[in-house]
Amino acid sequence: MDIYRVKWTRADGVRRTSVVSFDRPSAEDRVERLAAQGDVTDVEIVTVKPSQ
Incomplete structure (x- = not known):
């Protein structure tokens, strides 16, 4: 089974990655x-x- 995380960029330009899978x-x-x-x-x- 594959697991995933989500990445995104906040409005202030900070790149984020989910802590949970x-x-x-x-x-x-x-x-x-x-x-x-x-x-x-x-x-x-x-x-x-x-x-x-």
Whole structure:
């Protein structure tokens, strides 16, 4: 099973990465919630290895 994290850039230019790992549907939900905030850009889902 693949696991994912979400990366995004805040309005102040700071790049962020989720601390928790998600399954794909949960990562997609997180992307939608971040987009709804309206103050983030460059939102992406990245695949990570279980040890990361």
